Amino acid sequence: MSDDTTDSNGEVELEARLAEQEEFEPPESFVEQANVSDESIYEEFEEDWPDCWERAADLLDWDEEYDTVLDDSDAPFYEWFSDGTLNASYNCIDRHVEAGRKNQAAIRWEGELEETRTYTYQDLYREVNEFAVALRDLGVEEDDVVTLYMPMVPELPIAMLACARIGAPHSVVFAGFSADALATRMNSADSEFLITCDGYYRRGDALNHKQKADEGLRDVDHEVQTVIVDRLGDELTHFLGDDAYDYDDLVDAQQGERVDPVERDAEDMLFLMYTSGTTGEPKGVKHTTGGYLSYVAWTSHAVLDVKPEDTYWCAADIGWITGHSYIVYGPLALGTTTTMYEGTPDYPDKDRLWEIVEKYAVDTLYTAPTAIRAFMKWGEKYPERHDLSSLRLLGTVGEPINPRAWKWYYKHIGSENCPVVDTWWQTETGGMMITTLPGVNTMKPGSAGPPLPGVDARVVDAEGDEVEAGEAGYLTVNRPWPGMLRTLYRNDDRFVQEYWTEYSDEDSDEWVYFPEDGAKIDDDDYITVLGRVDDVLNVSGHRLGTMEIESAIVGVPGVAEAAVVGGDHEVKGEAVYAYVITEDGYEESEELRQKIVEGVEDAIGPIARPEEVIFTPELPKTRSGKIMRRLLEDIANENDLGDTSTLRNPGVVDDIQAKVQSD
Numbered sequence: 001m002s003d004d005t006t007d008s009n010g011e012v013e014l015e016a017r018l019a020e021q022e023e024f025e026p027p028e029s030f031v032e033q034a035n036v037s038d039e040s041i042y043e044e045f046e047e048d049w050p051d052c053w054e055r056a057a058d059l060l061d062w063d064e065e066y067d068t069v070l071d072d073s074d075a076p077f078y079e080w081f082s083d084g085t086l087n088a089s090y091n092c093i094d095r096h097v098e099a100g101r102k103n104q105a106a107i108r109w110e111g112e113l114e115e116t117r118t119y120t121y122q123d124l125y126r127e128v129n130e131f132a133v134a135l136r137d138l139g140v141e142e143d144d145v146v147t148l149y150m151p152m153v154p155e156l157p158i159a160m161l162a163c164a165r166i167g168a169p170h171s172v173v174f175a176g177f178s179a180d181a182l183a184t185r186m187n188s189a190d191s192e193f194l195i196t197c198d199g200y201y202r203r204g205d206a207l208n209h210k211q212k213a214d215e216g217l218r219d220v221d222h223e224v225q226t227v228i229v230d231r232l233g234d235e236l237t238h239f240l241g242d243d244a245y246d247y248d249d250l251v252d253a254q255q256g257e258r259v260d261p262v263e264r265d266a267e268d269m270l271f272l273m274y275t276s277g278t279t280g281e282p283k284g285v286k287h288t289t290g291g292y293l294s295y296v297a298w299t300s301h302a303v304l305d306v307k308p309e310d311t312y313w314c315a316a317d318i319g320w321i322t323g324h325s326y327i328v329y330g331p332l333a334l335g336t337t338t339t340m341y342e343g344t345p346d347y348p349d350k351d352r353l354w355e356i357v358e359k360y361a362v363d364t365l366y367t368a369p370t371a372i373r374a375f376m377k378w379g380e381k382y383p384e385r386h387d388l389s390s391l392r393l394l395g396t397v398g399e400p401i402n403p404r405a406w407k408w409y410y411k412h413i414g415s416e417n418c419p420v421v422d423t424w425w426q427t428e429t430g431g432m433m434i435t436t437l438p439g440v441n442t443m444k445p446g447s448a449g450p451p452l453p454g455v456d457a458r459v460v461d462a463e464g465d466e467v468e469a470g471e472a473g474y475l476t477v478n479r480p481w482p483g484m485l486r487t488l489y490r491n492d493d494r495f496v497q498e499y500w501t502e503y504s505d506e507d508s509d510e511w512v513y514f515p516e517d518g519a520k521i522d523d524d525d526y527i528t529v530l531g532r533v534d535d536v537l538n539v540s541g542h543r544l545g546t547m548e549i550e551s552a553i554v555g556v557p558g559v560a561e562a563a564v565v566g567g568d569h570e571v572k573g574e575a576v577y578a579y580v581i582t583e584d585g586y587e588e589s590e591e592l593r594q595k596i597v598e599g600v601e602d603a604i605g606p607i608a609r610p611e612e613v614i615f616t617p618e619l620p621k622t623r624s625g626k627i628m629r630r631l632l633e634d635i636a637n638e639n640d641l642g643d644t645s646t647l648r649n650p651g652v653v654d655d656i657q658a659k660v661q662s663d
């Protein structure tokens, strides 16, 4: 820690200085060693676009070299490196072993009860091969979708890489999702294989995960073979039914077996990831082998400054895209040591993350604003208990970070010695799109930064024209990029409809990608992301569709109609507010409220649990009968409502407002 922070006078001065300073330069010590430190990279990428993306592809080993960088003949179904072939598991494992780095730690895993496991690249090579052979024996063929419904155990990345090795795309379903959510995704992908786990620890308790998986399987409309990882041993005994296999038995039976990595076309699917959109149906986002892997390797190199000798830690869950790209594929493609933590940041105490940073001497920490806001609330005393001087770089992702939280992270975790990268991206983009390069750009807390080199992101108005600096508009991406989703699984129409707009004039046809975020841009091209402009909520960095939650609520007997909006929340960012109209013959009651909460947990999972359930006789509607969600949001946040006279039923507003305030 610098001297400023040790005496209380200095502390006050520093606070004042940080409050005023709106720009921060990357520390010299960081710049000197950064993977990317020359600002000419922006120009180089611009002049050489799209061939600049060879820089990303060059980070990988290809079986068959590609000739075409970008094929845009069927836009917006773009293809990248399409005549090349490669295997993702080979790139994440074998080549590091071949390079003589077999004894380096690939994965360091920390269980919630402080157990630890380390897999060297050699260990990973052995177990991925053995499990890949076992999967083949079970009948998994190239292009079969394998569903992984697992908590944060090492067998999750191992299973992902085993699938990649035999060319079977995986579809990971976040372990916190419900049985229903699992069944929906398995049915949608016709997935005939499930890898799951008996259970895991949450705040010291053993949770039964297999029970949820079994419940989900009852609603799957085809036969499924299941593999179960035994995480809990005697703590929770489980029974293997028909078509179910124990993970360890399978791996043990294949001891020493190897399988050649399957040569995949660059455009072959590496995985599917379901995410929430505006309708009730989750969307299966398709990512490919060549473009995706190049893109996450490149952004891990350029933005996360990953070096093979680092201990790198992204404290997300692999069940979300952040974990796919920046716990598993990006870091392992670069041959670094990636850290995995099973539990929550406040167990056994609120310094758990800092204990892990100290224990493993973590170089880079990548986490979410919701976590940072919780740390801030808990206070500096927790990080102060630990030596965090190993940290070189900090990152955040998932939602906008307010300058106060940014500065707290910068000061109390990074000791003003680490750049902070605020990275904007999405499940669909595969990897980071807007962020500062930590060894190049000035940081402006609250603003993610400029688009990455080679990325053309803009802010436009409703007509598609760029807005003036400082004005709010819609974020767009005006050029394709290698990590982009290729389509929505078995739904090309929805892919084009939901994300792309074609602008044509006499000279050109241009396809523009709409991420559905609002944003502002400043004179330096720095983009401040304001949040979703569609009916998608961001609760603790988790993306939830309001329609999905509404249909769960309407499924509860006694509910006639429901509208779900996001209300501001100090730690979660947004919280679920549900406005509910009861059916004739039903009254508002604590029991019904409870049933609604359970209904949502069963349909989606505890992450979607409504913070408030507000019973109301009517919902505010426009004259054409549309629910005025914005108004419900303003009521939830106790904002000024402005003119409500254009509503079909303006009288209802006062009633709802009174209810929210009395709750």
Ligand code: WT7
Binding pocket: 275, 321, 322, 396, 397, 398, 399, 400, 401, 422, 423, 424, 425, 426, 427, 428, 448, 515, 516, 517, 529, 530, 531, 532, 538, 541, 542, 543
């Ligand atoms: C949405 C995507 C990216 C992986 C985790 C979330 C919001 C994400 C930022 C950021 C402001 C952000 C956007 C985006 N978002 N990162 N740095 N600043 N907003 O992936 O579940 O697909 O959600 O998260 O609204 O559209 P996701």
